[in-house]
Amino acid sequence: MEKEKVLTSLEEIKVFTDPFRMKILFALDEEPLTVKQLADRLGEVPSKVHYHVKELERIGVLEIVDKKEKAGIVEKYYFPTAERFRVEKVVAKEDGWKDQIENLRETMFKNASEDFKNYLTKRHDDDKEILNYGILNLTYEEFDELKKKLEELIERSSKRKNTKAYTYIIGVFKKYD
Template identity: 35%
Template sequence: MNHDSVYEVTSLEQMKALSNKLRVQILNQFDEEPRTSKQLADLLGLPASKVHYHVRELHRTGLLVLVETREKGGVIEKYYLPVAKQIRVALQESDAFDNEERTIRYEMGRAFVDEYLTAYQRSIQLVEQLREAGKPTEGIGPVTSMGLLYLTDEQQQEVRQELKDLLHTWEQRYSQQEKTDQTRAWRAFLSLFPELL
């Protein structure tokens, strides 16, 4: 298990596990330290029983790994970490999806976009709170660029590859960097999809 690596999700079972927004939120609660279901529930402000169920599903599908157990007051605490530092969904392009797979891919995409949007809005709110407190906010807010491109199939493949390469380059460059007072976690959500078919 290498927590500095990138893990690519390709199985339908793992995609199904990630089609739930709460499970995506759970995976986003980890930094370098393992956490219990109870700790995750506290971070998310949710009942422990609800979070425990979803942690169990993430563990069952191999997306969370049990790294330690501790006995505390007669209770066994289970500590988990994600299977890798970066979990990337590697959707294979095919026209041969059956209805179940198509539905799972749709739900998984929606869960990722919803979680990203929630985190994006939270980031805007945090920057506004810093601004209201008179603290500097230059360069720490979210950056968004959107555009409409008219591309041939070949150009679209080239843009797609450049986006993958860009993220991969920066992940490789800074994946070993330690979390310090000078570093901050930044999310990247790169997407390219046809507007009209």
């Protein structure tokens, strides 16, 4: 598995930013699964999941990592091709990119919101959380420094023994009055 896959075309972003496909990616966070296992985990019919898995496979976001024969049927196990995915700025030159970036933002906030609601219903007193909302007054250099530190932390946070998964969504953007 690669550390990072860069999405460089509008077609890749269109496929990737579909909210249901993002759910599939999040469902594959720990181990490879078959389409049937994914469908069960997501509470969906296998045919719907199969279509979306094939689309993610087509753009190189998912791949078959194992095949097992069971009762004469070959089960294919899928897993992401990278630990994280990034949209390359070159995409911004294509028509329609703004709509796809907005779709990606909406999907990210929607998924994070669902994760947070789920966390609120299941959390324990000893769970750790960071919730912060505010205004930062930064120079361009300080903004770049913050971005670099966040990227370094995310880079170090690959799945390892004795770690727990935490949902995060970080947005730092210019405030307009």
